[in-house]
Amino acid sequence: MEYYVKSVVPIIESNYDNFTTVEKNIADYFIQNYKKMDFSAKAVAERLFVSEASLSRFAKKCGYRGYREFVYQYEETFVEKQETITGNTRMVLNAYQELLNKTYSLVDEAQIARITKYLNEAERVFVCGKGSSGLTASEMEIRFMRIGVDIDSLQDSDLIRMQAVFQDKKSMVFGISISGEKEEVLYLLREAKKRGARTVLITAKNKDIFGEFCSEVVLLPSLKHLNHGNLISPQFPILVMLDIIYSYYVEQDKYEKEVLHDNTLRALEEGRTKRRDMFE
Structure with a gap:
């Protein structure tokens, strides 16, 4: 495979x-x-x-x-x-392989390098999305928070809109919308850009208008024409791209970020130990 x-x-x-x-x-x-x-x-x-x-x-x-x-x-x-396997296993794995091939075709390493540079320069990062995109926004918050990024995820429509007021040139905003049509997500990106923030849209649709309010448009592979695309979670292509961004970001000051990651694991383990002791 x-x-x-x-x-x-x-x-x-x-x-x-x-x-x-x-x-x-x-x-x-x-x-x-x-x-x-x-x-x-x-x-x-x-x-x-x-x-x-x-x-x-x-x-x-x-x-x-x-x-x-x-x-x-x-x-x-x-x-x-x-093909060395058959049946449903082959069908699912081939669908994932096809999706990974599509990601490989779309990924722009120079663009990823620019995004990691923006992350290093930003004092505060926000990531927003609705539905399954909102779940990946939460995943991004947890992963990047554990290596020292001051990051918050937003899924509620009203909170997404209100947060636009507080953006400035020290901020960086990620918007996740596979369709490229989520009104709240585009609103936050548009208003944040007006206030000087770096803005990144992660989407499967490439539209000329995005260039007006997005510092970067990161393209995802579409599931629409994928063989057996209905077997693939819509979160998967987003998570693959976030993994790529994460890996580039970790490579910068790798030792320091690994220490931060290990420290968060240690803090979580200490919390679990204390809770166990309380009930013993």
């Missing part, structure tokens, strides 16, 4: 809402295709009844210089792999 392939599919998915009707038709073709065939501009144009110019525009909207560069990357996804 250990194979990682750069795939253009998650890039297509994250830009899907920006496409025209014709471009969405092209996007659907590349997302849903699982066979290696002739992907030349002429062959695909004839197959989809579109112009070669449309293929070029589509590729550029995905961030490539042209269709040739796009299709070269697309063809790299067709690798041979041996």
Whole structure:
């Protein structure tokens, strides 16, 4: 199961809402295709009844210089792999493997380095989300708090909105929204940015408007077109990305942060010991 392939599919998915009707038709073709065939501009144009110019525009909207560069990357996804397990186990593990491949295709190491720099510079960090995204916000708070970050998570709609008033250039705000449409999350990011805070949106949708109020937009793989994507918790792609950010952050002053982490474990263990003693 250990194979990682750069795939253009998650890039297509994250830009899907920006496409025209014709471009969405092209996007659907590349997302849903699982066979290696002739992907030349002429062959695909004839197959989809579109112009070669449309293929070029589509590729550029995905961030490539042209269709040739796009299709070269697309063809790299067709690798041979041996299946050694069967049934539901294989189905679930393959779904996770596909999701990890998508994450690998989207992760921008330079961007992660910038985010960890912002974390080091911030005096106060907030992370907000609703539903399953809110649960991952709480997980992020616990993990980063244990290595010395002054961080709070927010899930309540009113608290998210009220907290926007208190942001300034010393703050950093993470907003988690897979759909990129949670009004409260976007409101906090927008208002925090106005007040000088660093803002990071973690989402599966890439929209031009995000650039107006986000210092960074971290793209997640979409579960929508994933084989058996309904088997995967929506929290998983968020947690994978948070793990990557966490690992980069820990690497800076690694010894100091490991000491802080060990000290929090020790404090928790002392608390458990005292409680046991009280009831013995």
